[in-house]
Structures are given as C-alpha cells and as structure tokens.
Amino acid sequence: MGDAAMTVPVLRAFTQQHPDVKITVLTRGFFKPFFRGLANVSVFSIDLKGKHKGVFGLYKLSKELKKLDIDAVADLHNVLRTNILKVFFFGRKFIQIDKGRAEKKALVSGKSFQQLKTTHERYADVFRKLGFSLDLSNPEFPKRVTLSSKTLEITGTDTRKWIGIAPFAAHESKMYPLDLMEEVIESLSKDYKVLLFGGGKREVEILNGFQEKNDNVINLAGKLNLEEELDVISNLDIMLSMDSGNAHMAAMLGKKVITVWGVTHPYAGFAPFNQPAEYALLADREAFPLIPTSVYGNKFPEDYVDASRSIPPKKIIDTINNII
Structure with a gap:
C-alpha cells in the first residue's frame, strides 16, 4: 500500500509536466482510489489470485496490456512478476527502478550511515530514463474533499x-x-x-x-x-x-x-x-x-x-x- 501511495505525487508531477502523455497504472484494484483526479491516468486492475495468477496468468495479462497500444513500460516495482512481464514485453522499451539494494544493504549493515536517494526520486528516475524530464521540487496537491x-x-x-x-x-x-x-x-x-x-x-x-x-x-x-x-x-x-x-x-x-x-x-x-x-x-x-x-x-x-x-x-x- 505504501509503495502504491508513493507513486501518486510522482505521477501527479508527471501528468502536469507532460499533459500529452497517457498513463495506465497496473495495480491491485483495491488501490484504484489513490489515482483519482490524476489527469490522463487510468487504472488497469490486476487479478493476482484469479486470471493473472502464475506465469500463464501473467502471459494472459501481457496480451491484455498489449491491446492498449503501450509505447513503453515504467516498472516502478522491479519484482519477480514484473521481470516475467518484461520477458513478455520483449521489443518494447521497459525501464525498471533501481532500488539501490547495495546501498541499502550497506546502510542496514552499519557500513554506511547517510541519506540515500528517496523512493520518490527513484520512481522519477524511471521516467527520466524513458526520456521525460521530471521535477518533483514544486508539488501541487488536490483540494480538501467535501465529506459526504x-x-x-x-x-x-x-x-x-x-x-x-x-x-x-x-x-x-x-x-x-x-x-x-x-x-x-x-x-x-x-x-x-x-x-x-x-x-x-x-x-x-x-x-x-x-x-x-x-x-x-x-x-x-x-x-x-x-x-x-x-x-x-x-x-x-x-x-x-x-x-x-x-x-x-x-x-x-x-x-x-x-x-x-x-x-x-x-x-x-x-x-x-x-x-x-x-x-x-x-x-x-x-x-x-x-x-x-x-x-x-x-x-x-x-x-x-x-x-x-x-x-x-x-x-x-x-x-x-x-x-x-
């Protein structure tokens, strides 16, 4: 949940700075409300316990996603499932997050104690490697919602x-x-x-x-x-x-x-x-x-x-x- 929520300020900045680009977020359906109000952003819900379960399910998922005419993939997760998807998306630009695993290992082992790059900047780096400029320094946020x-x-x-x-x-x-x-x-x-x-x-x-x-x-x-x-x-x-x-x-x-x-x-x-x-x-x-x-x-x-x-x-x- 935290990882999904952390993508939101990055996607908001991206859509403001690149209003002509359409983004499809692949995530659990439960997280769909996180992305409400983001211009040019839609959510594709993955069914990890049903039709998208396992390698064959991920193959079916890749075929469904290809129908969206996706030009490139920004992998903000870099886990086993997305690495399998990467194989199925062979030929399309597919940039994965650098999680800084070696730096984090040094941090928790006591070899180094210093501020590492934030996860938000690591997300932004994925879009930058796809060829898009992205500045997170002047964020805008949604207004307070009127409660029901x-x-x-x-x-x-x-x-x-x-x-x-x-x-x-x-x-x-x-x-x-x-x-x-x-x-x-x-x-x-x-x-x-x-x-x-x-x-x-x-x-x-x-x-x-x-x-x-x-x-x-x-x-x-x-x-x-x-x-x-x-x-x-x-x-x-x-x-x-x-x-x-x-x-x-x-x-x-x-x-x-x-x-x-x-x-x-x-x-x-x-x-x-x-x-x-x-x-x-x-x-x-x-x-x-x-x-x-x-x-x-x-x-x-x-x-x-x-x-x-x-x-x-x-x-x-x-x-x-x-x-x-």
Missing part, C-alpha cells in the same frame, strides 16, 4: 483542528508502544479532534478502547471504505503515523505528516513525500546503535522491538502543538 453526509455522521462537524492517528504498522518493531500512544491520544484529545485509522479485528478493538476512554476521539477503522478514508485524510490538519502506508496516503494528499520511527530510518528513502526532516521522530540511536536494523522493519535484535519507546510522548505532543 454518511462520513459526517461518523466524524461530526466539529470546528476543532483534526488530528489523524494511525498507530499500527506491518511489524511491531515499527510501532510506537500502545501504552505511550494512549498518553499521546489522551493529551491531544483535550484540544483537538482525534481520528483513529486502522484495520482488522484486533486493531478495531484496540482503537475502540482508545475512543471509549477519551472525549473527542473517533475510531474510523472498519467504518469507511478506502475512498471515504482518503476523503477524511484530505480534511486532516496533521497525520501522525508510523513508517507505514497511512503516512504515504496523507503525504500524497499534501497533508503535514509526523512519523514515528522504530528500527527503520528515513535514510533508507521511505520518508513520506515533501515533509521536513524534523517531522520524522526517531528512536535514540545512542541506545540502539544498530538502527536501521532493516529496510522494512522485519529484521531486528530481540531487545530492539521497543526501540521507539525511547521517543517521549511529550516530544510527539509538542511537535504537533508547535506545527498547529
């Missing part, structure tokens, strides 16, 4: 500032400890409306607990579809997120995004788009010198799982208050 009556029944029409909080991530090592997050929510809810984002039965139960204990806190998990969630995000004043998809969804809509980092680090290039460095709140590397232990947070020493506990709740609260 259904959504307003859930969020209310409170005139307080709206703070989104997405406390979950794919790996526990990327999450802020929930007991400390509860302190953050309790404090922020005294001055702002707090809207909680998540998904799945366990997450819904946890977020319901936060809602029940605090006024001005609303759990959105399980109540809205993706398109409706994006509408709400477009109305936020700030999103507080882990190193996760929610951060990139908010950033692609031009929101201010505060991110909390555990065993991962912005130097790997996955910070949300167009955010100042001070919006990334980092675990204490003096106490946890092996950070980043991995690019995606899936590998870490056992005693690093709670690395983000080294970030005081007050620092998060003060950062949000100062921005507002």
Whole structure:
C-alpha cells in the first residue's frame, strides 16, 4: 500500500509536466482510489489470485496490456512478476527502478550511515530514463474533499483542528508502544479532534478502547471504505503515523505528516513525500546503535522491538502543538 501511495505525487508531477502523455497504472484494484483526479491516468486492475495468477496468468495479462497500444513500460516495482512481464514485453522499451539494494544493504549493515536517494526520486528516475524530464521540487496537491453526509455522521462537524492517528504498522518493531500512544491520544484529545485509522479485528478493538476512554476521539477503522478514508485524510490538519502506508496516503494528499520511527530510518528513502526532516521522530540511536536494523522493519535484535519507546510522548505532543 505504501509503495502504491508513493507513486501518486510522482505521477501527479508527471501528468502536469507532460499533459500529452497517457498513463495506465497496473495495480491491485483495491488501490484504484489513490489515482483519482490524476489527469490522463487510468487504472488497469490486476487479478493476482484469479486470471493473472502464475506465469500463464501473467502471459494472459501481457496480451491484455498489449491491446492498449503501450509505447513503453515504467516498472516502478522491479519484482519477480514484473521481470516475467518484461520477458513478455520483449521489443518494447521497459525501464525498471533501481532500488539501490547495495546501498541499502550497506546502510542496514552499519557500513554506511547517510541519506540515500528517496523512493520518490527513484520512481522519477524511471521516467527520466524513458526520456521525460521530471521535477518533483514544486508539488501541487488536490483540494480538501467535501465529506459526504454518511462520513459526517461518523466524524461530526466539529470546528476543532483534526488530528489523524494511525498507530499500527506491518511489524511491531515499527510501532510506537500502545501504552505511550494512549498518553499521546489522551493529551491531544483535550484540544483537538482525534481520528483513529486502522484495520482488522484486533486493531478495531484496540482503537475502540482508545475512543471509549477519551472525549473527542473517533475510531474510523472498519467504518469507511478506502475512498471515504482518503476523503477524511484530505480534511486532516496533521497525520501522525508510523513508517507505514497511512503516512504515504496523507503525504500524497499534501497533508503535514509526523512519523514515528522504530528500527527503520528515513535514510533508507521511505520518508513520506515533501515533509521536513524534523517531522520524522526517531528512536535514540545512542541506545540502539544498530538502527536501521532493516529496510522494512522485519529484521531486528530481540531487545530492539521497543526501540521507539525511547521517543517521549511529550516530544510527539509538542511537535504537533508547535506545527498547529
């Protein structure tokens, strides 16, 4: 989800700078709402569990795509499936992203500790290699969406500032400890409306607990579809997120995004788009010198799982208050 969301600011810049070029995005149908409002961009939904499953399914997919008269392919993913597609697209220009695997390996091994090229710039490089100039330095973002009556029944029409909080991530090592997050929510809810984002039965139960204990806190998990969630995000004043998809969804809509980092680090290039460095709140590397232990947070020493506990709740609260 995060990878798909990170393509959006790049595609928006591309379509503004090259309005005569048509783009077809090949992605999961679930992500289609990400690309709404982008001029000359359509979405081709891939069915990875059905007709496009396996090598034969990818061959069928390539035949369907060729009917679109595609001139060139920008592979922003560079995984096994796209490498198979590349074979089927033999003869057409097919440029793949350079993920900088060697640089990232050096970063997580401790051999080098420096800012790597951002993923957004790596995406842009693919289009540049296809022969298109592309500048990401002056981004434009969509306007706030007018919320539907259904959504307003859930969020209310409170005139307080709206703070989104997405406390979950794919790996526990990327999450802020929930007991400390509860302190953050309790404090922020005294001055702002707090809207909680998540998904799945366990997450819904946890977020319901936060809602029940605090006024001005609303759990959105399980109540809205993706398109409706994006509408709400477009109305936020700030999103507080882990190193996760929610951060990139908010950033692609031009929101201010505060991110909390555990065993991962912005130097790997996955910070949300167009955010100042001070919006990334980092675990204490003096106490946890092996950070980043991995690019995606899936590998870490056992005693690093709670690395983000080294970030005081007050620092998060003060950062949000100062921005507002």
